[in-house]
Amino acid sequence: MADSQLLLKRGPFRSTWLRARKTRTQLVLSRRPRRRLGTLRWCGRRRLRRRLLQAQAAGADWRESGCLVPRAATRRPKTAAPSPAPAAAPAPSGPASLPIPPVRPAGPGRALVLLPLEQGFTFSGICRVTCLYGQVQVFGFAISQGQPPQDVFSTYTHSRLTINAVHYSMPEKSKKEMKREARALLRSHLNRDDRCWLMKNFSPLCSIVMLEQLKTSTVNFLVSHPGLSYVFVQESPTFQINSEHLALRSVGIRREKKKNGLRLTESALSAMEELVTVSCEEVDGCPVILVCGSQDVGKSTFNRYLINQLLNSISCVDYLECDLGQTEFTPPGCISLLNITEPVLGPPFTHQRTPQKMVYYGKPSCKNNYENYIEIIKYVFSSYKKESPLIVNTMGWVSDKGLLLLIDLIRLLSPSHVVQFSSGRSKYMPNLTPDYVDDMDGLYTKSKSRVRDRGFQLAEFTESLEFADEEKDSPVVFTGHKLICVQSDFAFRKTPRNRESHNKVLRDLAVLGYLGQLQPPVPRPLCPLHGLTPYQLWRRAQAGGDPGLRSHSGGTPEAGAVGLANEDVSPRPDGICRGIDMEKRLYHILTPVPPEELRNVNCLLVGAISIPQCVFKSQHGLEGTIPYITTDYNFKLPGASEKIGARETEETREEKVHPKPKLYRKIN
Known part of the structure; x- marks a missing residue:
């Protein structure tokens, strides 16, 4: 009796629940089946998979919003004469309906990506990108079919890059004619199966991209040091092992979320469009574009993007580097x-590239030596021929004397456009309008209302200064500029606490990238720095000292970075002084500078740019005692350490208690 009463109670409740479930619109994919997907039977998994494929065919992105097509749109009516069923949403033809562009393996170390119009593929890692059909854009640079492949580096230290399919002009053709043209272009690159797959998913105005594994001597040298492989690809556990994942892994890249890619604000895009238009018109000559702003607001990223945008329309762009710490x-x-x-x-x-003209300043900051900084910029800027647009990169120090120094640079370089970055997280910086610059005194120049002075000139650079538009002794002529304000919205990875250490890592990577040019070209094996044959430079010795050595920091050049210079010519790029032979009076130098230029070197400039410690401690093939490495380190020795901050960090206190191996330079 009790059992019968229990069944009577359950019956109406269950039937009511079933009726409510049948009347509910099947629009939302419940989270419960997705969490319990592994416990479903094969028929349940098959039914769920069919629903997901129907959602993709209708253009729904169930991964983000959880939406699916209505069940009434995919079922046939049960009765002969039902009421009109709601019409199903028309499925777009081709791959435009897919929320994520499909990827297909195309052999060892190769993958195909089919990109519908205005869709992107965000990734991390390095690869070689070839546009087989259509046109794509990477970091502002357009790659069209028939153009040579481009090496693309999407690293962890910066925003991820995205390959975007963009609109390209083409004559009036039918879809059949476009497919025939695409099949003819792909015949020399792909096999029959890959071509058939592409033609099956082909849609008008789509782009077909080939991704290939990339190996360079610089990348091989970087990843040979322990702990630096994460810079290009970060390995993380994944629960979706499919053909796409394996294809991208063979190339050496990994798909990233769209939100991790580079995003420029509307003001940045508007400023870039205006600057590209001005540079291509050439009505008033080539523009000089000075980019300024506080630290970590995106100046360098804007410069790279602007360079790529300009190269889409013109053949070359000049670049003046005035930032000592974060050089490009x-x-x-x-x-x-x-x-x-x-x-x-x-x-x-x-x-890393060879400049037209360069001076080795020797320090990552110009503090306490502003005169030399200004004079070197004058000297380097004098080589600008005004045949192409010039982009000027400035420091992120824009407070106190840094702001006055920036005003001096604006007066000295007379830019046509000043792009000023600002952010809600950065310190306040006044708008550098022409009126503001005219009314303010710089560090070495005076305002318009006062007598302008050219500032100080070092004797060693005075004779080399040549200005085409004015005499040497005339005051600085400032003709005004157009101010373009850009609001930055970058996702900051740096904080005031870790900014210095973060910047030091980037400086070390730049030095390693430069030293990577010493490696033999791929596919030859990697050679450690201690296995390379150095150049020998004769050490001149005269009474009263060594005139062949000029020190910027009071140190010695052994096991450190040096600038290769000529007393009559500008200093050349860096090198490493691997050792000094005191008996034969020879410097042993490692440098990628060609031998014909080394013949003119008669002076070494010793600065404060240090060699990364991984070069000394993590090279392959080292056995026994490592040169220039010691655990017996005395911080009280003059010049033994460099003061980074006024506050002692936890790491420094820990090292005093438990000393770690430290780098030292042998003092003769």
Whole structure:
């Protein structure tokens, strides 16, 4: 009796629940089946998979919103004459309906990516990108079919890069004619199965991209040091092992979420569009674009993107580097002028290049030596020929004397456009309008209302200064500029507490990228630095000292970075003084500078740019005692350590209690 009463109680409740479930619109994929997917039977998994495929065919992105197509849209009516069923949403033809662009393996170390119009593929790692059909854009640079492949570096230290399919102009053709043209272009690159797969998913205005594994001597040298492989690809556990994952892994890249990719604000895009238009018109000559702002607001990223945008329309862009700490194309501590003809598709340590003119300043900051900094910029800027647009990169120090120094640079370089970055997290910086610059005194220049002074000139650079538009002794002529304000919205990885250590890591990577040029070209095996044959430079010795050695920091050059210079010519790029033979009076130098330029070197500049410790401690093939490494380190020796901050860090206190191996330089 009790059992019968219990069944009577359950019956109406269950039937009511079933009726409510049948009347509920099947629009939302319940989270419960997704969490319990592993416990479903094969028929349940098959039914769920069919529903997901129907959602993809209708253009729904169930991964983000959890939406699916209505069940009434995919079922046939049960009765002969039902009421009109709701019409199913038309499924777009081709791959445009897929929320994520499909990826297909195309052999060892190769993968195909089919990108519908205005869709992107965000990734991390390094690869070689070839556009087989259509047109894509990477970091502002357009890659079209028929163009040579480009090496792309999407690293952990910077925002991830995205391959975006963009609109390209084409004559009026039918879809059949476009498919025939695409099949003809792909015949020399792909096999029959890959071509059939592409043609099956082909849609008008789509782009087909080939990703290939990339190996360079610089990358091989970087990842040979322990702990640096994470810079390019971070290994993380994944629960989705499929053909796409395996194809990308064979290339050496990994798919990333779209939110991890580079995102520029509307003001940055608007400023870039205006600057590209001005540079291509050439009505009033080539523009000089000075980019300024506080630290970590995206100045360097904006410069790279702007360079790539300009190279889409013009053949070359000039670049003046005035930031000593975070240089773009040279090792830290250098002021340089470069002519850029190839796109910049990675961080600075992946594209170290030979400048037109460069001076080794020797320090990552110009504090306490402003005069030399200004004079070197004058000297390097004098080589600008005004044949192409010039982009000027400045320091992130824009407070106190840093702001006055920036005003001096604006008066000295007379830019046509000043792009000023600001952010809600950065310190306040006044708008550098022409009126503000005219009314303010700089560090070495005076305001418009006062007598302008050219500032100080060092004797060693005075004779080399040449200005085409004014005499040597005339005051600085400032003609005004257009101020473009850009609001930055970068996701900051740096904080005031870790900024110095973060910047030091980037400087070390730039030095390693420069030293990677010493390696033999791929596919030859990697050679450690201690296995390379150094150059021998004769050490001149005269009464009263060694005139062949000029010190910026009071140190000795052994086991440190040096600038190779000529007393009559500008200093050349860096090198490493591997050792000094006191008996034969020879310097042993490792440098990628060609021998014909080394013949003119008669002076070594010793600065404060240090060699990364991983070069000494983590090279392969070292046995026994490691040169220049010791655990018996005395911080009280003059010049033994460099003061980084006024406050003692936890790491420093820990090292005093438990000393770690430290780098030291032998003092003769």
